[in-house]
Amino acid sequence: MKFYCHPRCSTCRKAKNWLDEQSVSYQEISLLDETPSKESWVTILSDTDRSIKSFFNTSGNVYREQNLKEKLPEMSIEEAAVWLSSNGMVVKRPFAVEGDTYTSGFKIDEYERVWGKGEQKDVN
Template structure:
């Protein structure tokens, strides 16, 4: 299996469920605290490209910081992928979690069926 990095906020209930799922299914992963070791803009840019997803899918749209900074309006006004990645790199709480990064794919959020398909084949 490819190397897997699991980016999480340990206090997040969804991240706890995702970690339990990884452990229950014997997935070998490297855990990374998304706030203490926030992804850099360059990493995020690589992950957005690898995922094939729109950069908006990498934002934690339900987070307080996202709402406080009115980032929906910022994104709606139009920003480049580089600008969006720079925003995300400012604070790990802006990044959708959990995030799974493998050599050939990236998963945002915890959707069990998608994780089953991509991580267990």
């Protein structure tokens, strides 16, 4: 699993602790240094039933400064993919992906369902 996070983010630290406690292996990637490619985001956004907004860090400074709240309702998948791939601070974190399975943000129940050792991989 690729685990995209921000080093100073407390939510990311909680998610990492959960993964470690569950012995889930992951590759930690700093969203400040690397984000999924535009092509990857196009695939993710095209294949999900989640809203595009759910992948954006709506409480972040970049989101507010760029007035993305107003732009998102009319934003195409291509435009969203450009934003998400060009600035890691725009991505809701942590963002975890393995194959066609991913999570954005950290909710224990979702992590247990998706990344836990039991039945998993039923979420996009």
